[in-house]
Amino acid sequence: MMKFGIIVFPGSNCDRDVAWVTQNLLNLPTRMVWHEETDLADLDIIIIPGGFSYGDYLRCGAIARFSPVMKSVVTHAQQGKIVLGICNGFQILTEVGLLPGVLIRNRDLHFICHRVSLRVERTDLPCTQSYSPGQVITLPIAHGEGRYYANPHILKALEDKGQVLFRYCTPSGEINSTANPNGSLNNIAAITNEEGNVFGMMPHPERASDPILGATEGKELFQSLSLQ
Amino acid sequence: MDKYNACIYITLRPSVLDPAGTAVSSGLKQLGYEGVEGVRIGKYVELTIAATSEESARQQLDLMCDQFLANPTIENYRFELR
Numbered sequence: 001m002m003k004f005g006i007i008v009f010p011g012s013n014c015d016r017d018v019a020w021v022t023q024n025l026l027n028l029p030t031r032m033v034w035h036e037e038t039d040l041a042d043l044d045i046i047i048i049p050g051g052f053s054y055g056d057y058l059r060c061g062a063i064a065r066f067s068p069v070m071k072s073v074v075t076h077a078q079q080g081k082i083v084l085g086i087c088n089g090f091q092i093l094t095e096v097g098l099l100p101g102v103l104i105r106n107r108d109l110h111f112i113c114h115r116v117s118l119r120v121e122r123t124d125l126p127c128t129q130s131y132s133p134g135q136v137i138t139l140p141i142a143h144g145e146g147r148y149y150a151n152p153h154i155l156k157a158l159e160d161k162g163q164v165l166f167r168y169c170t171p172s173g174e175i176n177s178t179a180n181p182n183g184s185l186n187n188i189a190a191i192t193n194e195e196g197n198v199f200g201m202m203p204h205p206e207r208a209s210d211p212i213l214g215a216t217e218g219k220e221l222f223q224s225l226s227l228q
Numbered sequence: 229m230d231k232y233n234a235c236i237y238i239t240l241r242p243s244v245l246d247p248a249g250t251a252v253s254s255g256l257k258q259l260g261y262e263g264v265e266g267v268r269i270g271k272y273v274e275l276t277i278a279a280t281s282e283e284s285a286r287q288q289l290d291l292m293c294d295q296f297l298a299n300p301t302i303e304n305y306r307f308e309l310r
Contacts, residue, residue, distance in 0.1 A: 062296065062299070066296070101301065102299055102302050105248060106247070107245065107247055109248060149244060149302060150301065
């Protein structure tokens with residue numbers, strides 16, 4: 001059975017929400033991993049949760065990147081094993097270089113806390129295989145720095161290689177600027193690396209997993225990860 | 229070892245939209261400074277570094293900016309030594 005590890009930095013605040021989903025809702029083995037740990041050999045899937053690691057000082061994710069655990073996370077990813085970064089976790093994965101681009105201040109400067117529509121662009125990968133191609137799902141976002149940016153060269157490569165997982169869209173699945181909450185280039189909400197084993201997403205699937213919170217479309221993502 | 233005081237300026241690359249700069253620009257206009265344009269907001273870091281020579285200090289500063297203090301995807305940096 002796939003074992004989940006959830007990295008906990010000083011300032012992480014979605015770590016236990018993720019553990020609630022993997023351990024309590026899905027009954028999957030789950031271990032909390034303090035940022036000073038370095039032995040991750042028992043883990044199959046590593047999740048870097050949302051929050052404000054190290055107070056978001058300097059840049060979001062810039063300091064977490066140098067935590068002792070991150071060297072082991074990079075090794076884990078280089079072995080082809082799964083790493084998923086959610087929100088602050090996505091920011092950390094770009095800072096450490098496992099994913100291209102960067103997440104910067106939202107276009108309209110507001111911290112946005114909403115449910116948004118997302119179009120699923122890839123369904124052949126471990127974290128999205130339970131969705132159907134072009135499916136529109138609804139997940140919450142909660143961020144002040146979620147505007148995906150990459151230089152034109154990197155963005156083109158990302159699109160050419162089909163590395164976009166989710167895009168912000170209208171409820172009917174159209175990709176346009178009205179549906180773009182934060183000014184992300186090409187409405188990008190989630191991406192993967194070239195190899196398809198490292199995932200970064202600004203939306204919070206763990207906040208749409210327990211029926212008591214009114215939505216369960218995020219639970220499928222964790223379930224799907226555990227089935228690969 | 230000599231001690232050097234460094235002033236490091238980290239600025240957004242011109243291609244990156246700076247909504248905070250735009251907001252400050254419109255604030256300045258509301259204050260009556262209508263000639264203001266092109267406001268860009270960056271970061272300023274001061275630090276002291278002990279090094280064997282000015283050249284060594286500069287090399288270390290370049291490294292720390294490239295690795296950590298600036299993100300080359302969106303930011304440029306320059307520094308002055310005193």
